[in-house]
Amino acid sequence: MYRYDTFDQQLVNERVAAFRDQTRRYLAGRITDDEFRALRLRNGLYLQRFAPMLRISIPYGLLSSRQMRCLAHIARRYDKDYGHFTTRQNIQFNWPKLEETPDILAELAEVEMHAIQTSGNAVRNITTDPLAGVAKDEWVDPRPYCEITRQWASFHPEFNFLPRKFKIAFSASTTDRAATMVHDIGVHIVRNARGEIGYTVYVGGGLGRTPMIGHKIREFLPEADLLSYCEAILRVYNRLGRRDNIHKARIKILVKALGPAQFAEQVEAEWKQIKDTPLKLERKDLDYFRAFFQPHPYEAKADDDATFTPALESDASFATWIRHNTREHRVPGYRIVFISLKARGVAPGDCTSAQMDALAGLADLYSFGEIRTTHDQNLVLADVKQADLYALWQALTPLHLATPNIGTLTDLICCPGLDFCSLANAGSIGIAQELSERFDKLDYLYDLGELQIKMSGCMNGCGHHSVGHIGVLGVDKEGEEWYQLTLGGSASNDAALGDRLGPAIARDRVVEAITRLVETYLAQRQEDERFLDTYRRVGLEPFKQNVYDTNH
Amino acid sequence: MTQIIRDQRIVTDDWCRLDDAAPLPAAGRVIVSLARWRAETPVLKARGDVGVAIPSELDVAELQDDLPHLPLIALYFVFIQPRPEGGRTFDGRAYSQARVLRERHGFRGEIRATGDVFRDSMFYMHRCGINAFEVKPGQDLDDALNAFKDFTLHYQGAADDPIPLFHRRRQADT
Numbered sequence: 250m251y252r253y254d255t256f257d258q259q260l261v262n263e264r265v266a267a268f269r270d271q272t273r274r275y276l277a278g279r280i281t282d283d284e285f286r287a288l289r290l291r292n293g294l295y296l297q298r299f300a301p302m303l304r305i306s307i308p309y310g311l312l313s314s315r316q317m318r319c320l321a322h323i324a325r326r327y328d329k330d331y332g333h334f335t336t337r338q339n340i341q342f343n344w345p346k347l348e349e350t351p352d353i354l355a356e357l358a359e360v361e362m363h364a365i366q367t368s369g370n371a372v373r374n375i376t377t378d379p380l381a382g383v384a385k386d387e388w389v390d391p392r393p394y395c396e397i398t399r400q401w402a403s404f405h406p407e408f409n410f411l412p413r414k415f416k417i418a419f420s421a422s423t424t425d426r427a428a429t430m431v432h433d434i435g436v437h438i439v440r441n442a443r444g445e446i447g448y449t450v451y452v453g454g455g456l457g458r459t460p461m462i463g464h465k466i467r468e469f470l471p472e473a474d475l476l477s478y479c480e481a482i483l484r485v486y487n488r489l490g491r492r493d494n495i496h497k498a499r500i501k502i503l504v505k506a507l508g509p510a511q512f513a514e515q516v517e518a519e520w521k522q523i524k525d526t527p528l529k530l531e532r533k534d535l536d537y538f539r540a541f542f543q544p545h546p547y548e549a550k551a552d553d554d555a556t557f558t559p560a561l562e563s564d565a566s567f568a569t570w571i572r573h574n575t576r577e578h579r580v581p582g583y584r585i586v587f588i589s590l591k592a593r594g595v596a597p598g599d600c601t602s603a604q605m606d607a608l609a610g611l612a613d614l615y616s617f618g619e620i621r622t623t624h625d626q627n628l629v630l631a632d633v634k635q636a637d638l639y640a641l642w643q644a645l646t647p648l649h650l651a652t653p654n655i656g657t658l659t660d661l662i663c664c665p666g667l668d669f670c671s672l673a674n675a676g677s678i679g680i681a682q683e684l685s686e687r688f689d690k691l692d693y694l695y696d697l698g699e700l701q702i703k704m705s706g707c708m709n710g711c712g713h714h715s716v717g718h719i720g721v722l723g724v725d726k727e728g729e730e731w732y733q734l735t736l737g738g739s740a741s742n743d744a745a746l747g748d749r750l751g752p753a754i755a756r757d758r759v760v761e762a763i764t765r766l767v768e769t770y771l772a773q774r775q776e777d778e779r780f781l782d783t784y785r786r787v788g789l790e791p792f793k794q795n796v797y798d799t800n801h
Numbered sequence: 802m803t804q805i806i807r808d809q810r811i812v813t814d815d816w817c818r819l820d821d822a823a824p825l826p827a828a829g830r831v832i833v834s835l836a837r838w839r840a841e842t843p844v845l846k847a848r849g850d851v852g853v854a855i856p857s858e859l860d861v862a863e864l865q866d867d868l869p870h871l872p873l874i875a876l877y878f879v880f881i882q883p884r885p886e887g888g889r890t891f892d893g894r895a896y897s898q899a900r901v902l903r904e905r906h907g908f909r910g911e912i913r914a915t916g917d918v919f920r921d922s923m924f925y926m927h928r929c930g931i932n933a934f935e936v937k938p939g940q941d942l943d944d945a946l947n948a949f950k951d952f953t954l955h956y957q958g959a960a961d962d963p964i965p966l967f968h969r970r971r972q973a974d975t
Contacts, residue, residue, distance in 0.1 A: 256966055260954050267951045271921055279941070283880050283889050284919050370890060400956040400966065406928035407900055407959065410893025476957075476965075487897045488860070492890070495883040522905060527963050534967045 293364030310338035321605035393538035412490035430744035453504030460715035464509035551582025598626035666706030673706030675723025903930030930960030
């Protein structure tokens, strides 16, 4: 993984010192609320419902075991012994004290971590495929490109105060596992007919109040021009994006207002002026970053192992976990292991300090000391030898980290909702928990197959409800929590926004309504059809009838 | 007299704002609005001691022909309250104006930050090519000078230094 050199370390240290000074001056009454707000947001610090929330950046979702141990330590020392992994592959702590945040940032800096631009109207954490470097369908590792882009975007002096937050995601495989079509910029790393690497660039996708699918504005951008092209997009957006209304300030609104073709023209015109500047990448620049992401020293004959198959045959629970929570690795004899953070009775994405410490140890033992975070709020040990899988599973089970539900209905994602967030209209964690109780029979879950439920406590859509196969959105009706359901969304290659099912549903009927959606699906399904495919074939009507039919 | 920061030093401001309705003084450095600059361009251009304050929505390319005659351009920064609710945000358009003026149009005169200019945004303003700061009343000017020392390095090129950090790694390698 990427390691800081003295330059990176110096920059992060200087940032910690600057923020410590800012916090000191704020607490001394020498900085106004407006000013401090602008500053703390650039350090991931929100002041919300009960306490400040600190969001820590995990660049493109990659963590070392050492970093994970530091997060565990922070959870223990400064928070209530747990952290919350987010849909942006970051982690947030919900209970730190404002005056202690400079100390937290200093501890993070010691393990090459920070909270830079995890909030505020700037370029946020760059995200990518959680299976980068190990997926079979990948043509080039996207992480060096993510790191180059991360550095370009960090402390960018021109784009610190954009009209709104800005999210960039990279994908470099057949299957888009980074939800690139719902990002402000989605970059697909591709090869052209001559075998040269370049980028197909999408802009103006996004979730939130006005969800939109991104528009392709460039078919093939040469590999050397990544940064100048991003700079051109950001400059056009910074100049022309709306600032009068927070709900119309994302780049998607500008792209829609100008039309994608006109927006693309503006970007091209700007880009022509800056493409032949020092922003141009040379081969050795790319090589410098690629060197950090070389394949691990895999064992040559890892598949020549006599223990794995007998274990599968003799232990049905282990076999179930292998089937649902692991995926094929590009190297024979290794598997990709998903760590489910969706155990029953736990808020999706929550992880205790004890679990973090244990995972750090397991990563050291079995997965080259690396852990990844996913935008579905799970974790991944990406490089586990098949001979180690049984021992790993046995270690994960008592930690409640082996729930075999990856990709199923109970592997749902949700925002912190009304329980923590000052923006939320409604709770989401409670419903998540009721759903995992209602659908606790594994065989039934497996029969349902791939079914993503995504829940947000408000229109800002942190729980990505618009792209859930079933989306659940909390709305406020005269002080009561109601829920709007949508069907048919997807953030993958077949990206689509969900369709509104009908009028919002009261809190005490939501789980029942979702149960009826599932029953309708089972009644309509042909053979092994996925929920999404059944929905696309039969349409909204049968689902609607079943949910709103009061004769039940 | 008002104190400002120019070229990283505290100095007395030797420019004054001229109201659109006020008559042009016979001599002395004045800053006029863009509307007045446009209305009286030939006269003002000839003086050489008249600067212009531009709004953040201006595409600075429109000033291209005026630049050789302008000793000063004042940019405007402000906290705004977007609808419908929530915290105030900072209008960052002038950062782009500053870079384009310096890097594309080669403007060498004074670029001055006006409006909500506070200590902790000055480092970035400086990087974008702004060299003078009408720091908001109530801020400690001596402390504001520390803003230029917030960082000693940068990842990306800008008006102060066009070379991104990755070029330094290139050299270190070979």
